Structures are given as C-alpha cells and as structure tokens.
Amino acid sequence: MNNINALIETALQAKSDSQKPRNYLGTSSLGDACDRRIQYQYMGIKPDTQFTGKQLQTFAMGHALEDLVIDWLRLAGFDLSTRNKSGDQYGFSVADDKIAGHIDGVLLSGPDGFSYPALWECKTMNNKYWRDCVNRGIALSHPHYYAQVQLYMAYMRLDENPALITVLNKDSAEMHHEWIAFDAQVAQKYSDRAVHILKASNAKEFLPRLANDPNYFICKMCRFNKTCWEQQK
Ligand code: SF4
Known part of the structure; x- marks a missing residue:
C-alpha cells in the first residue's frame, strides 16, 4: 500500500x-507578509x-471541496456563476497583463435579503484556522484573504455590494459565511504594493526582507529561506 502512496x-x-x-503577479499573493517572497x-x-506529494494532495482536496460548496450554494437557491461562456474561470489582468487573478465566482441572484451581483470566494481550512475565522472574522484572522477579496472586488468592478466568502471546515464540514x-x-x-513590486523586479532590485533573522518564524517556514539569506542584501 505504501508503494502506491509513493507512486501517487x-x-x-x-x-x-x-x-x-x-x-x-498573482493577485492572490499580494496579501503575503513578505514583499521579497512575492x-x-x-x-x-x-x-x-x-x-x-502530500501537500499537493491537500491542495487538490481543497479544490475538490470547493466544487462541493458550489453545488450546495446552488441547491440553496443562489445563481452562482463560476465560468464564462468558454468554460474558463472569470478573471482579469491589468498593467500590460503583469498583474492578474481569477475569481471563484459571482452570485448573480439568490434568496432575498442579500444584494446581487456579489463576488464569491471560497476557502477550505482545518478546524484550528476555521475557528479563528469564526471568532475574529476574516480581516483579522486571515488578512491575506481579506486583501485578496478587496483586490478582486476592485479589479472585477464588483464593489457595489458586499462579497461573500465561504469558509469550509475540512475536519467537521461546518461552514462559515461572511x-x-x-x-x-x-x-x-495592495494595488500600490503590486506596482512597487513590479517596479523593483523590473529594475532587478530585491526588496527588503521581512525580518533580520532567518530564524524568524515566517522565514523559518519560507520556501525561499536559503535563496533569500544567501543573497548579499
Ligand atoms: S526568508 Fe523571510 S525575508 Fe526571505 S523571502 Fe522568505 S519570508 Fe521573506
């Protein structure tokens, strides 16, 4: 059995x-804590x-669960559009296609009491992070997702009505809607941040590090740690 796991x-x-x-420059990355990593x-x-391989399996599971949430929202009476006529995700690109993003969907209509059209974004997370979302709200618990939604609303011109974010608890199947x-x-x-990062990258200048110590907790988990700290500055 373990061999099969390894093969997958x-x-x-x-x-x-x-x-x-x-x-x-992917809009979803613009809320990241570190300029240099972006x-x-x-x-x-x-x-x-x-x-x-295991991390990739987890990402794929998240995407599959999002499809399930789409079905549930439609079942509940929301007209949720996730693809254009060509079957592609809705998206945008600006700054000569140097900044781009794709959204999860748009609520075109649905049950009374809400305003449409509304941008829709879906996230899946484990119980610990999900609980934090419920207790503190997305803006405080997951500011990078909050920034992502704000940029999507601006670039997709879906800013007149509040956006809906659905957060699915992967451990318990509970849902949080905000x-x-x-x-x-x-x-x-965050749009200014994108321009700043583009300019620095075009000039081949690396932006300041997030911290002064490679063992700072965010740096410790960063996949660019060695590359970053071996650079001169
Ligand atoms: S190691 Fe730290 S400073 Fe360097 S890119 Fe990663 S998060 Fe940023």
Whole structure:
C-alpha cells in the first residue's frame, strides 16, 4: 500500500514540476507578509524546496471541496456563476497583463435579503484556522484573504455590494459565511504594493526582507529561506 502512496505522490510532483511558472503577479499573493517572497514568485525564481506529494494532495482536496460548496450554494437557491461562456474561470489582468487573478465566482441572484451581483470566494481550512475565522472574522484572522477579496472586488468592478466568502471546515464540514464590504483604501494599498513590486523586479532590485533573522518564524517556514539569506542584501 505504501508503494502506491509513493507512486501517487511522485506522479503529483512530476505533474507539478511540468507546469509552467506564472509570468504575472498573482493577485492572490499580494496579501503575503513578505514583499521579497512575492517578488521571488513573480520573477520565477525556484524555491529551495518543492511541495511534497502530500501537500499537493491537500491542495487538490481543497479544490475538490470547493466544487462541493458550489453545488450546495446552488441547491440553496443562489445563481452562482463560476465560468464564462468558454468554460474558463472569470478573471482579469491589468498593467500590460503583469498583474492578474481569477475569481471563484459571482452570485448573480439568490434568496432575498442579500444584494446581487456579489463576488464569491471560497476557502477550505482545518478546524484550528476555521475557528479563528469564526471568532475574529476574516480581516483579522486571515488578512491575506481579506486583501485578496478587496483586490478582486476592485479589479472585477464588483464593489457595489458586499462579497461573500465561504469558509469550509475540512475536519467537521461546518461552514462559515461572511459578507465583506468594499474598502477602497485597502484595495488601493495592495494595488500600490503590486506596482512597487513590479517596479523593483523590473529594475532587478530585491526588496527588503521581512525580518533580520532567518530564524524568524515566517522565514523559518519560507520556501525561499536559503535563496533569500544567501543573497548579499
Ligand atoms: S526568508 Fe523571510 S525575508 Fe526571505 S523571502 Fe522568505 S519570508 Fe521573506
């Protein structure tokens, strides 16, 4: 059995390795804690370590669960559109296609008491993170997701009505739904950040590190740790 596990994990890694790196700054990364890490990803610099087969399985499970949530929302009466006429995800690109993103969907209509159209975003997480979302709300518990939603609302021009974020607990199947109003200041702040990162990358200048110590907790978990701290500055 373990051999089969290993075969699957190796196959997933091979598939992942064969995928072309993005040649744009992904909006979903703009809420990351570190400018330099976003820059490395945008510049196509290879991380020190690749995702393990198990991590890739977890990401794939998250995507499959999102499809389930789409079915449940439709069953509950929401007209949720997730693909355009060509069958592609809705998305946008700006700054000569250097900044781009894809959204999970748009609620076109649905049960009374809500405003449409509304951007829809779905996340799946384990019990510990899900509980934090419920207790503190997305803006405080997961500010990178909050920034992502604000940028999507701005770039997709879906800012008139609050966006809905659905967070599924992977351990218990509980769901948390939160309506997020547009905050132009936050959207502008992260849009400015994108321009700043693009300019620095074009000039081949690396932005300051997040911390002064490679053992800082975020750096310790960063897949660019070695690359980053072996650089001169
Ligand atoms: S190691 Fe730290 S400073 Fe360097 S890219 Fe990663 S998070 Fe940023």
